[in-house]
Structure formats: structure tokens, C-alpha cells
Amino acid sequence: xxxxxxxxxxxxxxxxxxxxxxxxxxxxxxxxxxxxxxxxxxxxxxxxxxxxxxxxxxxxxxxxxxxxxxxxxxxxxxxxxxxxxxxxxxxxxxxxxxxxxxxxxxxxxxxxxxxxxxxxxxxxxxxxxxxxxxxxxxxxxxxxxxxxxxxxxxxxxxxxxxxxxxxxxxxxxxxxxxxxxxxxxxxxxxxxxxxxxxxxxxxxxxxxxxxxxxxxxxxxxxxxxxxxxxxxxxxxxxxxxxxxxxxxxxxxxxxxxxxxx
Numbered sequence: 727x728x729x730x731x732x733x734x735x736x737x738x739x740x741x742x743x744x745x746x747x748x749x750x751x752x753x754x755x756x757x758x759x760x761x762x763x764x765x766x767x768x769x770x771x772x773x774x775x776x777x778x779x780x781x782x783x784x785x786x787x788x789x790x791x792x793x794x795x796x797x798x799x800x801x802x803x804x805x806x807x808x809x810x811x812x813x814x815x816x817x818x819x820x821x822x823x824x825x826x827x828x829x830x831x832x833x834x835x836x837x838x839x840x841x842x843x844x845x846x847x848x849x850x851x852x853x854x855x856x857x858x859x860x861x862x863x864x865x866x867x868x869x870x871x872x873x874x875x876x877x878x879x880x881x882x883x884x885x886x887x888x889x890x891x892x893x894x895x896x897x898x899x900x901x902x903x904x905x906x907x908x909x910x911x912x913x914x915x916x917x918x919x920x921x922x923x924x925x926x927x928x929x930x931x932x933x934x935x936x937x938x939x940x941x942x943x944x945x946x947x948x949x950x951x952x953x954x955x956x957x958x959x960x961x962x963x964x965x966x967x968x969x970x971x972x973x974x975x976x977x978x979x980x981x982x983x984x985x986x987x
Contacts, residue, residue: 727774727775727883727884727885728774728775728776728777728883729775729776731798732775732776732779733776734776734778734797734798735797736772736776736778736782736805737772737776737777737778737779738778738779740769740772740779741778741779741781741821741825741826744765744769744824745813745820745821746812748762748765748820748823748963749817749820749822750827752817752820752929752963753817753929753979753980755978755979757963757965757968757979758965758969759964759965759966759969759980761872762823762865762964762965765824765825765830765831766824766830766833766834767830767834769824769825769826769829769830770825770827770830770834771881772827773827773828773830773831774827774883774885777827777883777884778797779826779827780826780827780828780879780880780883781807781810781821781826781828781916782826782828782874782879782882782914782915782916782917783828783874783879784796784803784807784901784916785807785808785915785919785972786862786866786872786873786874786875786917786949787803788800788803788804788807789862789866789867790862790866790870790872807916810920811919811920811923812923813926814920814923814924815923815924815926815927815928816928816929817927817928817929818924818927818930818961818963819917819920819921819924819927819959819961819962819963820928820963821918821920822910822914822917822962823962823963823964824963826916827883828841828879828914829907829910829914829962831902832898832902832907832908832910833898833907833916833962833964835899835900835902835903836902836903836906836907836948838903840903840904841904842902842904842906842948843905848949848950848951848956848958848960849951849958851911851912851949851960852958852960854912854922855911855912855913855914855917855918855921856918858912858913858915858918859915859918861873862874863915863957874915875891875892876891877895877898877913878890878891878892878893878894878895878896878898878981879895879909881895882895882896882899888890895909898913906949907948907949907962910962911949911960912925920926920959921958921959921960923959924959924961925957925958925959927959928981929979929980929981930979930981931952931961931963931967931977931978931979932977932978932979932980932981933954933976933977934975934976934978935977936973936975936976937973937977938972938973940948940972942970942972943967943968943970943971943977944965944967945970945972946967946969947966947967948964948966949961949962952967
């Protein structure tokens, strides 16, 4: 379905603007899941229309040295990816939350009213993704194998229904209706780089002295990151914890004062 006549730059410009807007919503205390919905929908649509900004696949093309597929010089693409890693150190994983089409389509699928599978302990998906990341590097740098193409990430958004890989990623998307973001949490190579950086984020969700210890945020969090002992960078800033918190000002996005979530 990708429309070749639409420049990929449209997706990248959207990604930058959406990142700024979402960061401002969190910083100003105006973020809600309802306000995030237009970003999720727009991100998915751009994934199908221009296949951008699909950050993990951009990283795959950088590893393979494929400037033609990136639509920009390799140094520029690498610089952009590194810039968002630095930004994750400041504001957290805003890109993963609602901007990347691969993450957005899974977030929308998880909204389906079906029984959810209990979240895994945070360290389990982190360990699995670290192993997959090593395979990703060996496959790309050593063997010039496009691992994400085999998984079907580009095939899915190109609607390449004649390929087996399309159905591989379609299965992952369908699985995300019951398991929260399986691609992001167990496979995504870009997420493997963002998570350890975001765990040290300057701005992140924090509990304040107003917290009453009801643990509703922990029960609402689909990754287990609301547990103060987690701190593994698996917060996708989905807003479920702040929505579940019964005390205004007990859970805020900010820096400095307050206990980490």
C-alpha cells in the first residue's frame, strides 16, 4: 500500500513534530490516552502510506549500509537515530510510545476488548531482546541478512500479502491484542538501544509524596515498569498508570523532586 510518490521525508517530518507535541503534552501535564489517539492513528497510516518513520527498520538499513532504502545519506540517517537515543535520555521513550508505526499498530491492537495475557517480569523481555539484538548485529554486519525483512516488518506495511513474511509480522500484530507490544519488547533492535538510556531518563514518571501506596498504577501498567524497583526503561509512556492513579499529583511526569515510579 506504500505510495512511492509520497516522499519519505513526510514521515520523518511528522515524526519530529509528533515527538515535540507529545513531549509538550507530558511536560505540561496535559497528556491523556484520548489525546494520544490521533497520534497513534496518524503514525499507523503513515506506516502504510510512506513506511516512515519506522525507526527499527531505519536502523536495519543503516546496519546494512543501504542508503537508497533510507532515502537519505547514511550519516544523516545515523545522526537522526543517535539524536533520538540522546533525547530518550532526557524525555524517555516518546518515540516508541505513539510515533513509531510499528509500536503504534500494536498499541491500537491492545485496545481490543479481549482477555489480556498477564505481563511478564520486566527482565524477561529485556533479556530476550538483548539476545535478539546480538543476532540482529551478526546477521546484518556479518552476513548482510535483513532480519527485520524476514520477520515481515516491511512486508506488513507494504501489504505484501503474497509473501510469507507478511503473515509472520501479521501474527505478531494479532498477538499484540493479548500480549502488550511483543515486537517492541522482545524483538525491536532500536528499542534495545533506547531502553537502557531511557532507564536513566532526566524526565520520567515519578511518584510524589502525595502517593497513597494503592498500587493501582502497578496493576494498570502492562510492562511492570510502574514497580519502583523495575527501572529497566520499559516505560512506553502509554498513560495507563496516570489514568489509573486516584490521587491528583501523586504520579507526575517531571524531574528532580519525587520518587522514581
